[in-house]
Amino acid sequence: MEPVVEDKIRQAFDEINSGKTLEGLEKLEALKSDGAEDHRIDFGRAVAMARLGRLEPAVGVLKVLVEKYPDFRQARDILTELEKVSGRPPAQVETSAVPALPQPTASPQPAAQPAIPAKQASAAPQASPQSVQTISRAEALKFAFYGPTLLTPSTLAKIAASTTVWQELLNWHAMLATDQYVAYVDAFYRQCLTQYGQHWFYLDITNVLYAASKLIQPKNYLEIGVRRGRSCCAVVRGCPTVDITACDMWIQNYAGMENPGPDFVFAEVQKHGFRGHFQVVNGNSHEMLPKFFSQNPGRTFDLITVDGDHTEQGAYQDLHDVLPHLAVGGAIVFDDISHPAHPYLLEVWRRAARECGFLATYEFAEQGYGVAFGIRVK
Ligand SMILES: C[S@@+](CC[C@H](N)C(=O)[O-])C[C@H]1O[C@@H](n2cnc3c(N)ncnc32)[C@H](O)[C@@H]1O
The missing domain is CATH 1.25.40 (Serine Threonine Protein Phosphatase 5, Tetratricopeptide repeat)
Structure with a gap:
């Protein structure tokens, strides 16, 4: 050769x-x-x-x-x-x-090798985990010196922006109920990935929710602001068995696009393999959520998205209402922190996160409409 x-x-x-x-x-x-x-x-x-x-x-x-x-x-x-x-x-x-591609070898029957070669073993003696630990790793972790959660927002951001996640996401993204905006972001993702490959770093509600759902495997998910089900589908793709509570007042012609309602969204999530329970909370979140939580006291969610009322007061109210119901170790996603039509949302997010006092947070506002998210650490 x-x-x-x-x-x-x-x-x-x-x-x-x-x-x-x-x-x-x-x-x-x-x-x-x-x-x-x-x-x-x-x-x-x-x-x-x-x-x-x-x-x-x-x-x-x-x-x-x-x-x-x-x-x-x-x-x-x-x-x-x-x-x-x-x-x-x-x-x-x-x-x-499609398994990871092996490194090229000369044999017609390449031996199975990892895509990333393992590090060469050093000549120095290696300590086995057992020889340095007097207790098992599971038991040691129970001391939780650094708190009860392992996942940090930065780790979530890194995984959400990884090439692997983009490749997975792009396998189903084109199936989302397309409108002009979804068609645009689909083309944008593909172009950036082609142009920048593994160096591309970009976050929005879709890759953050998909990665969070994959990593956390939420038992349940609360979404305020559902519209045509794009964000619900991202969560379902990460964890098809999740139970969904979806709150929307289905404002007609929202952002100039059709907003067909819960039956449409249910059909959408089913296309993406949904196998959980689907509960709809129809109506204004500011009335419905306090009612919902008074009827379900102590109810917590492993994953929450706030993407409904985009007014300053309304968005703050939604965050304030749902944050106490985020499970420890769970994640909350807040969309549009750099949307030009809502320049106050970043400060709304910061204020709500600061006041609750239990979130580790991450903000991405350098391109697109921006997204913030937090993980409840205590
Ligand atoms: C930006 S869209 C949600 C987009 C969706 N999360 C996605 O990623 O495709 C906002 C949705 O919030 C709903 N909405 C706005 N204000 C609301 C309120 N006060 N209560 C409930 N839903 C509301 C609108 O009807 C609309 O469907």
Whole structure:
């Protein structure tokens, strides 16, 4: 194998493994059309195509590969996974159906290796966890010197903005009830991810809610301001079994777009695999939520979104009403902190968070409409 071809294969695999799927695929396609022969070129093409939702060509390439190398286990395994899902529309295919791409190896049956090679073992003796601990890790954690929660808002932000989360999110994002705004953000996400790859850092209500839901696996979720169910669907994608309490007064023509109501939203979450209980609180949150909590005293939620009334007083009131009902370790998401039409929302968030005294917080306001979130630490 020419060193140049070897280098190009390696580069393409690195790109695919680091989220620059399209660039990696283009390199492999160029090698192929130059007549380069190597099983890794086809394997990499198939994995990249699958990640980009191009399932049929991926299956075709894998079939040829498996016929040629019947012992190529990884190719066979991915082919089996893809054949299971290729009957469904591409947006329904989870990235998890496509395993991490192995580093290129010379053998036609690459040994399973992690996408990121493990660190070389050092020659110095290593302390095993048991040799330094007299008590188990689970027991030690019960001392909770740093509080009862492990997840911090910065960790959540980092995970929400990771290439893995974007790749997963983009597998289903196009299925959200599209309006002009959703179509715009979909194109914006894809362009930024293509342009900046793993260095892209951006947060909004969708990736924050999806990541929070994946990480926390909430038993229940309260949302004020549901509209067409976009944010509910992000939560459902992260945790399909979550029970949803959805409060909205379904203001007609909200932000110039249709606001069809709870039946529409229920149908939307079902499209995304919802398996929990769906409760609707119809009406003005400022009347309905105090009533709801007086009827359900002590009720807590593991995840809450406040995205309803965007007036200064109304948004503060919603935060004030729901914060005492956020479970310890749970997360609250507050949208639009840098929306030009609501310049006071950042201060509303800061005030409510400060006053409750139990939130660790994070704000992203450098692009888009901005989002803030907090994790209840005590
Ligand atoms: C910005 S949209 C919600 C968007 C949704 N979270 C998403 O990400 O797709 C705001 C929604 O809040 C609702 N809303 C506004 N004021 C409200 C209030 N006082 N009580 C209940 N719902 C309200 C509107 O009807 C609208 O559907």
